[in-house]
Amino acid sequence: GSNNAATPQQEQPKTDSSAPAPADSNKPAEPAANEPVTAVGSTALQPLVEQAAKDFMSKNSGTQIQVQGGGSGTGLSQVASGAASIGNSDIFAEEKDGIPAQELVDHKVAVVGMAAVANPQVGVDNLTKEQLIGIFTGKITNWKEVGGADVKVTLVNRPKSSGTRAVFHQFALDGNEEAEGITEDSSGTVRKIISETPGAIGYLALSYLNESVKALKLDGVEANKDNIVTNKYPVWAYEHMYTKGEPAGTTKAFLDYIMGDEVQGKTVVETGFIPVTEMKVERDAQGNVTQK
Amino acid sequence: MNRQGSDGMTMIEKNVGRQQHRLARDKSYLQSKLLKPNKKQSLENFFGKAIAMSCAALLLIAVISIIYFIASKGLSTFFVNQVSIVDFLTGLKWDPEGEPALFGAFSFILGSFLVTVLAALVAAPLGIGAAIFMNEIYPTFGKKFVKPVIELLVGIPSVVYGYVGLTVLVPFIRERFEVLGFSLLAGGLVLALMILPTITSVATDAIEAVPQDMRNAARALGATRWQTIWHVVLHGALPGCLTAIVLGMARAFGEALAVQMVIGNTSKLPESIFDPISTLTSAITLNMGNTIQGTAYNNALWSLALLLLLMSLFFIMILRILGRKKLDNR
């Protein structure tokens, strides 16, 4: 936790803040103490990066990594303008207008899976894609039309600009336009609303699932790690950390650290993501999937 | 009269001497006092004025730069991205990433307007009523207990209001009226609660400022307490009470996080107060972080901010006119 992050620094105060930190022998790049790194953007990715930064700093005392939220758009804008060293994003830079994607270097650090989630009382635990599209486009308005209880459907959407919505829109709804519904930005709130509102349906990253809501299977396929790494379950996306040009110095050291086993094997899983290293398929910005 | 003064002069001599001295002193003294450009005083006045003026100027600079910033960003929707202003204001469909992109913000405008008016309708009578209670009905209890509690509530962050609204108010509305719960009503009530302290404290100050003499005069004329309150106290405090309402409405208008949590954020026109709505602020907060600066989508959000600014300006104007009218009746 954070306590161990503070302790080593307390033991060797200030003196080494000017001197280069002792480099980890595994590291190809050497972190430089006098170069603070800022990683800004996606709030979904923030816990992972923040935890990784803490561990990294405690291993390389004297380095400074600041992790901030602000949203994927902010992250991409800031990294493109040079205001931040790393831009955290839920989506490909190519998908956003106004970002010089060719100047940015993509580091896919994790994969996030998403599931359609409903109030446990709807009486349904599987939907076909047609049914899901029917529900989200507003053609199906009562759960009994899909074999569930007689309750009205209440849609809980993400904002139009949200990366989660974009992924769900593209891979779960096949690009069909969602009907108007309640719109919430944060996963915690969405989960709360779905768990409390009869007939509510929405979508959440897998890390936010718990017993208060029910994750629905899509065409009989459960949203879990095994199905995602093979793309059997298609509703997933990368978490990206963009740099402007190839990274160097501490930035590179930090990105390397995140891609290393320590983070991929532990922190990524703990924060509810799927390690990008375990993926058996690859997907590009246009959505074309290739086997690795 | 012929007692000896301490230095040997008689009283008369002393008096005359003093008078001569005084007169002689007076001439030069007076003229010097009058004409001496008193450096200290004028410097002091100069610096005082300079300090005060530069503070005001700084304020002006801040305001102008913010307005410039918002306006330049907000107007580029129309001048750079070529969105029609009329479509923007009256359009019912908001789909900035669709093909073609649609920027119809009418539902947000209506939502902000409705939720603010609802909040003011609830909070203004309550807040001013509480202010009257604290000053006129039960001052000891009011000032010692009610006022501090109300002031404390200003400090409660809007996220907490939003959270309480989400966990208490929304389920209550859902169960009581068998509707969704996320609604105009919930937003209005949460906002009313949030602006209540503002309205109450400002109205209290205004009521306190009415001179006690006025109350005495009315009571001495046999006016009941209520008549005194209605005709004299409220009459005198009216501009202050209007200010209180303006401040409250301004806060309601600009409030983002709390409203966003309870109104449902549906960009559809509401048919009743139980329907979910969307406001300008919620549209901004939900999307601002996810959009890229300089894109049409982002600019459109700034246009919403600009609209927000213009709409509060509109409210300020209305209330100013109202306030001036009432003042003339004095």
Next chain:
Amino acid sequence: MRAKTIDRIATYVLTGIAVLIIAVLVGLLGFILTNGWHKLTFDFITSPPDLLKAGGGVGPQLFNSLYLLVLTMLISLPLGLGAGIYMAEYAPNNRITQSIRLCIEVLSSLPSIVVGLFGLLVFVTMTGWGYSLMSGALALTVFNLPLLVRISEDAIRNVPKSQKEASFALGISKWRTVVTVLLPAALPGIVTGAILASGRVFGEAAALLFTAGMSSPDLIFHDFNLDSPTSPLNPFRPAETLAVHIWKVNTEGLTPDARDVADGAAAILVLAVLLFNLGARWFGTWLFKKMTSVTR
């Protein structure tokens, strides 16, 4: 005796309003405090948060909130007072003054999120300070200032004109009249206003998301080197405040006790605001007595 009846009804109605408000407010406070009460342990108040596991605290956040408040007040109070004095005593009655007044009203109605975005552009990016306490304090100043100006102006204007006349008739310059006669008499009003303003600053989240940032370095409380990123007093370090923290754990928190942490933080926030209010109130009265010898 119709008037008498109306009077009685009005009294009941007004008392009813007061009771209703108190009930709602006490209910609200009670809700926040009882929900968060069990979290109010020394450990929770002093230890740093944990990102993944249960059991983190809000120590740095609490400190950041207080420090940010102090910074903001240090900047905005003199400015607000100065501008308030200008508006009350120096501003000529002309178009410019009218437009300043309008600007103040507009500024006070700006949504805080917009102020935050303005801060992101100007204080964070243009000055190169990054997410920092100073950026946050300046953004809060922008949004705090109109309130302070209005409050100081009103308080000064509410001082009876005869006070000013008396002072001028003694050959006291305008500036000194303002400082020695008007300000002391206006002080209680200004203090009340400053309390209100502090409350808003303390609870503000939206404007800080983009300026002071959403994370805080682990503070080393014996580090007084103002340049050090871990020094609590360094005004150019990022700082997540309590209110922002509530927002963060509420929305994206992954720890199993996110709800608890938010409840506890909210309770602390309410208690801190309470303590601060009481302190400021006591201080205001003391100052008023000190400066005017009037006991109220």
Next chain:
Amino acid sequence: MNTLDFDQGNTIIRTKDLSVAYGEKTAVSKISMEIERNTVTAFIGPSGCGKSTFLRSLNRMNDLIPSCRVTGSIEIDGIEINDSNVNIEGLRQLVGMVFQRANPFFKSIYENIALAPRYHGIRSKAELDEIVEQSLRKAALWDEVKDRLKESALALSGGQQQRLCIARAIAMQPSILLLDEPASALDPISTMKVEELISELKDEYTIVIVTHNLHQAARISDKTAFFLMGELIEMNETSILFTSPAQKQTEDYITGKFG
């Protein structure tokens, strides 16, 4: 409404051991006094001796000062006015008051006068107009303000404001009129008019007036009461009190004026 029960003898106000304290400080101590119907009674005495305080307790204006405690009895027409069943508004309507400092409302001249009659039930515009005119005439203000009845009362000079306050009290048609130095801000001509008015009103009203002007007291009052340090030193027919005071203090005070 206004008519008091007249069969109780000629005393209209009777106080017994009346004391008034502000917190710890006693401002009026154990004053017993009788005031007769349709007379003018003047209160004189040095500044701070409690004249205003005593006067204010006669229509319970002191109720409005939280720290103020009144003990002892005040009867108006045999009715103890400090009893809980007394209608305070009715009392104040019967016992009109004009204060030491002019305190017009932040309203038009017309509204200042019309407010009280309207409270007390007069709605017709014509009737109100009539009352406003009559009251202003009686207060010797009509000619000066008749063309600007709709203007703010605060634009009047100090003296005009005070006369407006007198007019305002008269408009209520009280039975007793308490005047706390009503003329201290008036010029001689207005003062004379007010004094005349007071003499005129004597047949209709019982008048109690606080004044610092001993001449005024001598000219207009039937009885004079001399206060000192919260106590009533002497009360007597005005002519007797001013010519042969019974108390040394009274004599000192009266002659001291011209010492």
Next chain:
Amino acid sequence: MNTLDFDQGNTIIRTKDLSVAYGEKTAVSKISMEIERNTVTAFIGPSGCGKSTFLRSLNRMNDLIPSCRVTGSIEIDGIEINDSNVNIEGLRQLVGMVFQRANPFFKSIYENIALAPRYHGIRSKAELDEIVEQSLRKAALWDEVKDRLKESALALSGGQQQRLCIARAIAMQPSILLLDEPASALDPISTMKVEELISELKDEYTIVIVTHNLHQAARISDKTAFFLMGELIEMNETSILFTSPAQKQTEDYITGKFG
């Protein structure tokens, strides 16, 4: 005696065609007047006739009222006080003023008196204490307040407050003292003391006093000026003006008082 420079005449204040208007309304019209050094001049006249307005223009207090326009000339000791090079603070220090309504600062009694001397350069505590005591003594207030100098001035009664304001003006050691009905709220004993004080101060100060009390004017003033509707009707030695006024209006006014 021979060292004095008497050739400049004895006039200290000279106004010429002085007019003062509030917006459209002329309150003082074309008044020319001379006031001599070390005399007491009384202004009398009915309410609203412009006495206060005229008085206030002598130390430029009218500058504070935005709508107020002053035309014509006012010379003090030969210096035009409306000139831009005149030091207003110096002027007001020379020309002390006491207002119709007592307006003590919201400060302690001590601070009320000490404020101006301290502002004008006296820093030593002992000296300030001395000034405070002397001023309060002169204003006949010392005995009443000496034990509570640190208490708020607002706790004093109306009369005490007014005497405090006089003390406050005296503490500044002005050359000219403008008094706007300083005694209208005072009891006779305090009034007498103030009148005595005025006579005493005459050798040191030039005093201008507005009063409604013709007796007071007659008792204390050397010259009296009678105002009517913003005009100066007559100004003369007090003894002459009160016994054989030149103008009919003056006579009416003086006798009207006792009509």
